[in-house]
Amino acid sequence: AQSVSQHNHHVILSEAASLELGCNYSYGGTVNLFWYVQYPGQHLQLLLKYFSGDPLVKGIKGFEAEFIKSKFSFNLRKPSVQWSDTAEYFCASDYYGGSQGNLIFGKGTKLSVKP
Amino acid sequence: NAGVTQTPKFRVLKTGQSMTLLCAQDMNHEYMYWYRQDPGMGLRLIHYSVGEGTTAKGEVPDGYNVSRLKKQNFLLGLESAAPSQTSVYFCASTNPGQTYEQYFGPGTRLTVT
Numbered sequence: 001a002q003s004v005s006q007h008n009h010h011v012i013l014s015e016a017a018s019l020e021l022g023c024n025y026s027y028g029g030t031v032n033l034f035w036y037v038q039y040p041g042q043h044l045q046l047l048l049k050y051f052s053g054d055p056l057v058k059g060i061k062g063f064e065a066e067f068i069k070s071k072f073s074f075n076l077r078k079p080s081v082q083w084s085d086t087a088e089y090f091c092a093s094d095y096y097g098g099s100q101g102n103l104i105f106g107k108g109t110k111l112s113v114k115p
Numbered sequence: 116n117a118g119v120t121q122t123p124k125f126r127v128l129k130t131g132q133s134m135t136l137l138c139a140q141d142m143n144h145e146y147m148y149w150y151r152q153d154p155g156m157g158l159r160l161i162h163y164s165v166g167e168g169t170t171a172k173g174e175v176p177d178g179y180n181v182s183r184l185k186k187q188n189f190l191l192g193l194e195s196a197a198p199s200q201t202s203v204y205f206c207a208s209t210n211p212g213q214t215y216e217q218y219f220g221p222g223t224r225l226t227v228t
Contacts, residue, residue: 009155032215043205044158044219090157094215101146101165101215102173107157 002027004093006106013081014114021076021109023065023091033074034092034103035065044090050074061085083115117141119220121206127226128196136191136223138206146209147189148173148217149181151202158205164189165211196227 007022025031035047048059055067065076074091091106119140128134138147146165150158160173164183178200180192189208193200203224207217 034216036219043221044207046216049216101209101211101217102148102160102163103158103215103217105150105157105159107155 002093002104004091004104004106006089006091006109008109009107010110010112012112012114015083016080017113019076019078019081019085019111021089021091021111023074023076023106024072025074025091025093025104026072027093028072032094033065033067034094035059035063035074035076036090036092036105038088038090038108040087047076047089081111081113083113085111086113087111119206119208119218121204121220121223123223124221125224127228128193129228130197132196133192133194134196134225135193136204136206136225138189138191138208138220139187140189140206140208140218140220141187142208142210142218143186144208144210144218145186146211146215147183148207148209149179149189149191150205150207151175151200152205152222153202161191161204193225196225198227201225201227 003026005024032051034049036044050057050067058064088108092103122137148163149161162181167186170181182190206220209217
């Protein structure tokens with residue numbers, strides 16, 4: 001079955017540290033990939049998405065992600081985190097190329113940024 | 116433009132009680148989804164709909180029913196609530212296309228005692 005794996009359950013960083021959150025997906029065909037963020041007490045918001053073209057995708061709030069097809073990976077990065085980045089981050093891929101828009105989500109990574 | 120709204124925001128049920136969660140979207144989206152979010156489990160798809168009058172099962176459909184009588188609304192029903200259904204429920208919507216970016220509602224926190 002198709003799956004999305006996130007390597008870290010909880011990451012703790014100090015402000016200004018660099019961030020990289022791992023994400024791997026299992027489907028070998030064409031996929032669309034997403035990173036969503038959930039701030040405490042809020043709903044999920046889209047950070048960035050990849051569907052084709054340049055494998056380095058830039059999103060909101062200084063986040064970026066790199067799609068590496070050979071590694072089935074879509075890692076999220078930010079050069080310098082802020083306290084306001086404290087949130088839970090979810091990687092997702094569409095199911096079998098997105099025929100019905102269903103997304104498979106990873107289990108999420110909680111990021112805590114210390115001021 | 117409110118996007119995706121959900122009612123109620125919070126609810127406490129006793130085991131065996133029933134309830135309906137309402138999701139409404141004003142973006143004229145064709146596809147709508149219900150997810151549940153549990154700690155350490157991410158989001159899991161309960162049911163979804165690809166158009167008015169159509170529904171389909173997702174990953175964890177047992178114990179839930181859904182209806183899509185109007186394009187803008189997607190209802191999630193619990194006929195006989197169980198403690199295992201204590202969760203946060205999110206609705207989402209999108210339009211068919213290349214990227215299927217989903218827009219999420221604010222969630223409903225349900226506790227079943």
